[in-house]
Amino acid sequence: MSGVTSINLVENALLVSIQDDVTDTEIVELQDTLSNRIAKENVKGVILDISSLEIVDTFVGRVIAQLAGISKLLAAETYVVGMRPAVAVTLVELGMYLPETRTALSLTHALTQLRRA
Amino acid sequence: MSGVTSINLVENALLVSIQDDVTDTEIVELQDTLSNRIAKENVKGVILDISSLEIVDTFVGRVIAQLAGISKLLAAETYVVGMRPAVAVTLVELGMYLPETRTALSLTHALTQLRRA
Numbered sequence: 059m060s061g062v063t064s065i066n067l068v069e070n071a072l073l074v075s076i077q078d079d080v081t082d083t084e085i086v087e088l089q090d091t092l093s094n095r096i097a098k099e100n101v102k103g104v105i106l107d108i109s110s111l112e113i114v115d116t117f118v119g120r121v122i123a124q125l126a127g128i129s130k131l132l133a134a135e136t137y138v139v140g141m142r143p144a145v146a147v148t149l150v151e152l153g154m155y156l157p158e159t160r161t162a163l164s165l166t167h168a169l170t171q172l173r174r175a
Numbered sequence: 176m177s178g179v180t181s182i183n184l185v186e187n188a189l190l191v192s193i194q195d196d197v198t199d200t201e202i203v204e205l206q207d208t209l210s211n212r213i214a215k216e217n218v219k220g221v222i223l224d225i226s227s228l229e230i231v232d233t234f235v236g237r238v239i240a241q242l243a244g245i246s247k248l249l250a251a252e253t254y255v256v257g258m259r260p261a262v263a264v265t266l267v268e269l270g271m272y273l274p275e276t277r278t279a280l281s282l283t284h285a286l287t288q289l290r291r292a
Contacts, residue, residue, distance in 0.1 A: 151241070
């Protein structure tokens with residue numbers, strides 16, 4: 059299983075790297091682990107790194123939206139970083155505007171914004 | 176083909192002029208080009224100049240909404256400038272309130288707001 063998603067604490071945020079070949083089962087696990095860690099570690103934000111995603115479909119779009127929704131309910135702001143241009147175009151064409159998330163071009167930008175928050 | 180849309184870098188924003196007779200194919204190309212340039216040139220904003228649009232329909236409204244959605248996902252703020260009063264009336268009548276966009280009466284106003292951001 060190459061595509062294990064990882065969760066790491068960076069400053070006051072949890073950095074989640076989503077792999078290209080993430081499966082349905084892994085996502086359910088990720089949701090559990092992430093929500094528990096947000097509550098336990100009292101983080102201000104969740105940063106979803108999707109730079110390894112080359113193609114998105116509605117499944118991946120829904121995954122991002124759900125993770126953002128969970129984080130918001132647990133009082134953490136979600137930033138999506140590393141989105142490829144083609145991915146942005148596809149998400150919008152699929153009608154997925156990800157209203158709950160903020161985007162930042164890089165991890166540095168996301169951390170800067172979280173420091174200000 | 177008279178109505179070629181242009182993209183120019185102005186300060187820290189990309190100025191996109193949308194022509195009246197823009198076609199579906201041109202829009203797809205514009206989405207690709209614009210998204211790649213936002214990511215590459217690390218701009219803070221996208222300014223959609225629609226002053227040459229005399230009439231809008233749902234197609235053009237959707238184009239504006241999609242371009243704004245893509246820009247937002249790539250961490251750039253969208254400003255719509257040069258909207259004619261009749262166009263504003265039509266967009267609202269069509270139920271298109273363009274929630275992802277900010278509007279400014281002129282390019283100068285948009286640039287002033289982007290400098291502050």
